[in-house]
Amino acid sequence: MAGPYASSGWSDLPMDLLIWILHLLELPEALTFRAVCSSWRSASAAAGGVPYRQTPWLVSLANETLPAGDQHPRVRRELCDPAAKTELRSLLDPDRTFQVSLPRGQAVACCGASHGWLIMANELSDLVLYDPFTATLIPLPPITVFASCIEGVYGDEGKIVGYRYGCYTIGRVYDVQSPGGYFYDKVVLSGPPSTCRAVAVVIHLDGKRLSFARIGDNHWQQVSVIRISGDSFADCIYHRGRFYAVTMEGILKSWDFGGPDKPRKKTVIAEDDEDMFDDPVITRYLLSTPWGHLLQVRVFLDTLQRNNVRIEIDRLDLKSQTR
Known part of the structure; x- marks a missing residue:
């Protein structure tokens, strides 16, 4: 029988103590934390985002084990499948995995993480x-x-039933899920949505266009178009207050969205560097380091070794505008 001084349960711990505990956890444990009870879930919401301790995790679609006797014991569902789950895999311990369910109807494709x-x-x-x-x-x-890109096709009840590409062929109608899988190349955020007027920048339309919207806006604004047939945006990143985008040919541009007017554009590297290399460049990535450097990662097709690639990493000197 409980006496007058019986101890409280785990669900009765003070909110500030629960948040302090939460910030000591890694992401998988923190996801489990919020599923314990309503008070712990409230503490997760009050914490306002991912835990402070952030070990790198890779996110991919999870493989599902089918019942015994099936000829294909492992299957990977499409993101649009309501039963699809993502798998988090630790970069420090590859055998350590954790699965997370996606919200129903909100996962035709994953276009970025910020x-x-x-x-x-x-x-x-x-x-x-x-x-x-x-x-x-x-x-x-x-x-x-999106400016001059997608036109909605509406049914009798006023609901969207498909899309047309306004900038390509007008006649063909695509189903509502198809553009989600290939229209977007990458989306990057300037900060968490709670940040004042956080900005989302998206590479889209086969890498030819760059558009942005502030959280809460009702439209996308186009900031850059590549009209050269052989070039396209390869990657975009937010680094020290500016967005940077690099093209497949090595041209690097940046935009500052901090002012009330239109984004301030700057060309950091204007020359095509494709002719500098014997091997063709497959793709490029931009990386922002914790110590403040902006890196460019180039992936080459190694012509001296069959079916191999070579990776080179350069630090970009943003003051002298060199690699």
Whole structure:
């Protein structure tokens, strides 16, 4: 029998103590933390995002084991499948994995990850921000408000039933999920959505266009178009207050969205560097280091060794505008 001084249960721990405990956990344990009870879930929401301790994790679709006797014991569902799950795999311990369910109808494709948020294309091919830690969903402007790109096709009841590419062939109608899988190349955030007027930048339309929207906006604004047939945007990143985008030919540009007016554009590296290399460049990536450097990663097709690639990493000197 409980006496007058019986101890409280784990669900009665003070909120500030629960948040302090939460910040000591890695992401998988923190995701489990929020599923314990309503008070722990409230503490997860009050913590306002991913835990401070952030060991790198890779995110991929999880393989599903089918019943015994099936000829194909492992299967990978598509993201649009309501039963699909993502698998987190630790970079420090590859055998350590953790599965997370995606919100129903909000995961036709994963288009990026920034500041603890996944950027997903939903069942209408619109972009949404999803926080797997708190299960929060925040919509971005719909796909139909990209400049001169996508036109909605509406049914008798006024619902969108398909899309046309306004910048390509007008006649063909695509189903509502198809553009979500290939229209977006990458989406990057300037900070968590709670940050004042956080900005989302998206590479889209076969890497030819760069557009942005502030969280809460109802439209996308185009900031750059590549009209050269052989070039396209390869990657985009947010680094020390500016967005940087590199093209396949090595041209590097940046944009500052901090002012009230239009984004301030700057060409950091203007020359094509393709002729510098004997091997063709397959793709490029930009990396922002914790110590403040901006790196460019080039992936080459190694012509001296069959079916091999070579990777080179350069530090970009943003002051002298060199590699």
